[in-house]
Structures are given as structure tokens and as C-alpha cells.
Amino acid sequence: MESRTIGIRLSELARIKGVKQSEIADRCRISRISINRFFKGHSELKASDLRNVLSVLGIHLDHEIDSRLESGRDGKIQEDDPIYIDITQILRGLDLQVKKTILEQIAWFGQLNRQRVPQTSLNRIESWLGKRKH
16 A cells, blocks of 8 residues: 555544544644645655554554564464454355364364463364264
């Protein structure tokens, strides 16, 4: 995405949220003219000012970065991660027996790697499989 279009998109978000440019300027301690030029795509903001604007609009960049770093460190897949969404959609479309076979394999792998796999996840899979033993 081109850096100048970020301002235009954030302007739309501010409009949707009902946040006025003057409020953003006041809360971020930036001139309203700077916010206006940024929102029109005529200028850019320095990183700290952009972070403050995002925060006023409910986007907490520090939290997002920390969350992504944490997720990358422990290999967790976030629910909004495209791979999680893809896997979920694929599983939903599978025949019950095929889904059962895949989940049995996942449970088996999870048992082998107990220290890296949350027990609650294994319990949920095993419970689902237990209900479909027939």
C-alpha cells in the first residue's frame, strides 16, 4: 500500500467512527492542518504521530506488534490469521469421515508433542472424536 493512501483510509475510518479531525489533532497534539493534509494524502506523519492517530482511532499498534511477535514466538495461530481461516473453511467442507481421520492424526501428533501443544486443545479434539466413534 502506498504510504499516502494510509491517510485517506484513516480519514474514512475517522468518519465512520465519528471522530473529528480537530479531536484527533487535540488528542495527538498535532495541528489540525497537519491532520487534514495527511487525511487528504498530501503529506505524511512521523511514526510517533501516526501511532498516536491510530490509537485515537482504536488501533493500538504496539499491542498489535506485541501480539504478532508473541504469536510468532510460540507458533500460535491467531484467529484472524489467514491460515487459520483457510484450515477452518477446508475442515467445514470435508466429509465427516475425512475430517475425523485428519483430527485423529492431529491428536496423535499432539500426544507426541505434549510440551508444545496446549492440553485444552487436545482435550477438545479428543472429545469431538469421542462423540463420533460410531
